[in-house]
Amino acid sequence: MPIGVGGSHGNRRPSGGEAGGAHAWLEGAETKEVAEQDCRPRPKSLPFGGLRFFFGRSVRRSRRHLEFLQTPGFPVNHEVSKEETWSRDNSTPRLFEPEIAPAGMGDRIWLSFPVLLLAALPPELLPGAAGFTPSLDSDFTFTLPAGQKECFYQPMPLKASLEIEYQVLDGAGLDVDFHLASPEGKTLVFEQRKSDGVHTVETEVGDYMFCFDNTFSTISEKVIFFELILDNMGEQAQEQEDWKKYITGTDMLDMKLEDILESINSIKSRLSKSGHIQTLLRAFEARDRNIQESNFDRVNFWSMVNLVVMVVVSAIQVYMLKGLFEDKRKSRT
């Protein structure tokens, strides 16, 4: 399927149009007040209410993440004209003000903390006319088999900052134990059965170890995404000078070169932040998608089981009753 296909679905079926009456009957109590406040036309018919007990996962939790995404400026509606307006008008300033939450986010604003942390970082990093210091970061997604623990190590210099963010994307229960230890072996963070987390530490010299533990689960493997953001690593200034050697020629302009460079640096750091936010969104979306696909499988499976059980039970009932009466007649005569 070509990538751009999502944009051409401008005429999305209105959610109320399909079998309206039956939908009203199904609409559980859980399509909360958020739906009215969102920009996006949410299909109201997702029956999270009555069926929540079927699903082992906390479906409600994944909805909270979706709410986080509904800050204005995110292109979550599919009408083509709206998207184009978005990209032309509202883009950059909105994208970097995720702290502004729509009314009604209320107590769920803590979800924007990872983004706030990211938002807080680059302003400190924007230097003067010299080079720019991008933060080093890496992210990995891996599968953690059932009953296993996997550890990663990150060497750090003194007085740098290590931020680690992890999310469980797939696997029944969507939780994992997390453990972060300093180079001396002291436990800095120990979380049990959490679905996601963010931690920042000011570092000493040495190898920091962090582990994901899935030993409490005997059958389900987890897909875990984690991201490491390292700042003030110290060798960056060295790198900037290194590649200055490779450029040729000079620029002759009216404006001072430093001013232009400064604005370019600012743009670059903001774009990096965009990229970071995208990674975050990608992880959220992947998790929601996995939840939905698992729901789909469960619905299919349990419907079949239900059908079979119903038929079998009714047959058993009838034949048992018949059997009871026939025995009584025999014993009487």
Add this chain to the structure above:
Amino acid sequence: MAGVGAGPLRAMWQQALLLLALCTTGSRGLYFHIGETEKRCFIEEIPDETMVIGNYRTQMWDKQKEVFLPSTPGLGMHVEVKDPDGKVVLSRQYGSEGRFTFTSHTPGDHQICLHSNSTRMALFAGGKLRVHLGIQVGEHTNNYPEIAAKDKLTELQLRARQLLDQVEQIQKEQDYQRYREERFRLTSESTNQRVLWWSIAQTVILILTGIWQMRHLKSFFEAKKLV
């Protein structure tokens, strides 16, 4: 990490290791330990036509000296990359230090698996191998000093080029996000449909079964002259 040794000795070799890690190219990054036949897989969800460069460095554990050797000749790692459809994109053997590259042709979850193929490890390694890994995706793969030298760019031009690459990557990622969200929506709606129709069908079947039961039992009782 625990149990390696105590106090100053531990701090010393950690410092040495850190210095070493900082000096060697591209390996001041994350590392992990891998057993002999163990396979470690990482998933990268990427849009199509995106280049991915991975580089790794391995160190073997020396049982006698209780230290990781700086470089290990003869130790190889097998790298296997699978695309979202399960087809193998890259399957190659590399030395103890290697760099692998691939470009995605379909958007989706690509799986990068590493495992050691060396049997020599069991002999004097105590079965532990330290692997330093770094994976760069998209515009992070561009080597700007090289591009600047090749195209003879001034600093301003180079920065503009970097920005353009960055924006292009973000845009590709956004397009892919739209595609994924559409699939997600289709699955949700399909689930919802099925829930709806199944509930209706269930009610109808229940009612019909109830009616059948009552009628059958009634005729049974009448036949047995109880009613």
